[in-house]
Amino acid sequence: MSQLREPAFDRAVALVLRIGAFSCFFVMLAGLIAAPFVTGQIPGEIERVGVLLMLATPVVRVIVACFLFFWEKDWKYGWISLGVLVILMLGSVFGLGEH
């Protein structure tokens, strides 16, 4: 039996990804368009915000999936999602020490 067919769950996760991807796209596009017209570091900083939003999008997707699994009392996959989230957070801590 397939594990598919949860339209509401799929739609919620898809919405997170869509909002994240579109936000990043428009922020980065704004930075690219601003670059020839605006001097200084503003365009670069706008692009940086876009990149950071992109890095955060999968993390937010995991948080939402984790919440939805626990909400549905699907404990097994809730804990699995939480495990993925912890790994992502640890990656941030590991990277910090290498600058």
Next chain:
Amino acid sequence: MVTALLVILGFLAGLLGALTGIGGGVLLTPILALHFGIPIRQAIGTSLVAVITTSAASSSVHLQRHTTDIRLGMTLELATALGAAVMAYLVGYFNRNALEGLFAAFLLYSAITILTKGRKGEPVGEESTHAANETSIPPYEPKRYPLGLAASLVAGALSGLLGIGGGPIKVPVMYIFMKVPLMVATATSNFMIGVTAAASAIVYYRRGDILVQVAAPLAVGVFVGSLLGARMAPRINTKIVVYLLVGVMFYLAGHLILHLLRGWL
């Protein structure tokens, strides 16, 4: 001019990435390093941003079609995220040649196996009309989770090491060994790639190995290419997607073998 080139490069990588279930990093990392003169570690980190973009854009489309197995994806993400984060941290300390050799061998084996099955008309032909029609996905139960988790750990490690999404490993493993339909395997791989790449990209970013001025135009192109590719996917015969995937696998394997040979000669 360079910005425009990066946007075009991102568009092409995003298009192919969405059609084949790979992240596009397999193309971007070597091109950034070879043609834009970016140091390999920064090329890897920068291409990871584009890989996340491909995944976010295309997997949202796959999710709306209900072709993504979220539970399978989350389970395997546990291994890919761990492999990616650890390898991104350890990159530079490992012997890349051995891993690249293993990766090339695995890709060649998987590509040949998929081609052989496709020619026999076994599962590939049955899945030729896909995606938009939910009912076209046959009932299935993923098998061999331990093998899937082990392969995902390797895929994640290679993502952290080479700046790829790991799709060329995840798709064949889910399709061939876990008996997941190809369309579901491709969609689930796309879904997982974002988290896999993010796990290592976070480490690369904190280390200063992501070039924002390169990543932004790439990501803009990748976003448009990915959305287009994800929308084209249902209208394309599965065999074409399979051949694209196999073509990318051969390309990547050849690239790795050449890289190894250059190191030895």
